[in-house]
Amino acid sequence: MDVSIIIPVYKVEKYITRCIQSIMNQSCKNIQIECIIIDDCTPDASIDIVNGVLSDYKGDVKFIILRHEKNSGLSAARNTGIKASTGRYLMFVDSDDYITDDAVSKLWNAHLTYQHAELIVATYYSVKDSCPFDNGIDKQTLVDGKRLRKMLMNYQVTCNACWRLIPRELIINNNLFFTPGLLYEDILWCHRLFALVESAVVLPDVVYYYENNPNSITNTTKEKAIRSVRSYAYNCDEMLKKPYKDVYVDHQLYVLTFLMRALDTRRDYKVRGEVSKKLNDVRFRLVRSTLSEGRLLLGLFFLITYQPLYSLFSCRWFRSHYYMLESFIRHRANFLDSIFHRNN
Known part of the structure; x- marks a missing residue:
């Protein structure tokens, strides 16, 4: 496979149909895509909804559903997806969010243009704020590792595992898995990832829609x-x-x-x-x-x-x-x- 899309699922029955359909809608005939869905013992009807959406699907994306024996959290679910993936590049999508129809093709085309770059980074649209995140880039730009790290430190690039394309080999060879049981796991994971990157492509394009789910763990109670x-x-x-x-x-x-x-x-x-x-x-x-x-x-x-x-x-x-x-x-x-x- 060229790209493995990893989607953990837990208590998202309100959002999951839109998420899965956005994967099914990918306009990329020349890219081999697999989508690994991890059922983290969700207690609601999320997986039943997934099976219903996929029942009549005849497209090119290969869908795989894995199930945890017990609820283990977002980090563990992502790690399960990483280990099960066969794609050369990985893309993380949270199950209450969704991606644009050309998300994979835009990221993949940037990879083809700069094949030596270790990371492809785009941007997202905040549904809550009704506006895209502005990374200060007006065109596809190749940056070295130092500039990329500075962009992260100055909030031009977000500390989020989503809306980017990451080499699976980079993750596996550096044991770059998510820390189980940790909230805001993306902060440390991105910090470790960016320390390894020597060059990256940054795009001004929105490829991801971020939904502010009121039941999300990021909404502190x-x-x-x-x-x-x-x-x-x-x-x-x-x-x-x-x-x-x-x-x-x-x-x-x-x-x-x-x-x-x-x-x-x-x-x-x-x-x-x-x-x-x-x-x-x-x-x-x-x-x-x-x-x-x-x-x-x-x-x-x-x-x-x-x-x-x-x-x-x-x-x-x-x-x-x-x-x-x-x-x-x-x-x-x-x-x-x-x-x-x-x-x-």
Whole structure:
């Protein structure tokens, strides 16, 4: 197979028909596609709906349905799909989302144009916001690994496994599987993936429709708050262990973004105990690792994660100006980095 599309299924009976039909509608006669659907022990009628949609399908996409013996979560389902896949390239689609009719062909044609590129990255349309994500690219562009990592750190490219084409060999050879039981698993997975990439093709094209499912795990409730804080802390800790040295300033500020989300969740839901202590350890590590690299300006800025500065930035007016301040720090710190660290 050329492309394996991996779709985990759990409690998506409202959305699954649209998702599967978008795979069936792919306009790519010269591309061999398989779609691996993983039933993660969904308790609703999602898989019955899938079987009904596929019952009369006579198209070119090969559909395979696998079933977990017990509910294992999104990461484990994706890992099952990766191991079962036979395509040279992989594409992840969440079952409450859907792709454009030309999604695979656009990504595949970019691969054919730049066959040495290790990653093909497009963009998505947010159904909730009724607008596409703007990655700042106006035409198909080949970028090196450093620029790609900088684009990720500056939010021009999202930390999401979807709307991109990834070589299966790259994933298998580097043991790049998703961490089971982790929320926001895409953050760390993309961080590890982008560390391996030496060149990529970035497209301005929308190939994916992202649905804001109110039942999604990303919609935090009080019951999920502890898992949320724990997962953010774990992601930040792992990213700090292997920072992007070639874009160090941007990397540390990127970690700060997720650390602030964790701190906000801990405050809003009054998370205490071992999880809170772990978050404090990660916060200290961010400041310490930054100062140990000689980035005094960054280290001082990271003190906003501590009281009383954190309370100050919790106020609406200060938080609304946070990104302006972060941008100022980013440019000043990168300027200092270019003077004192680039040649080291």
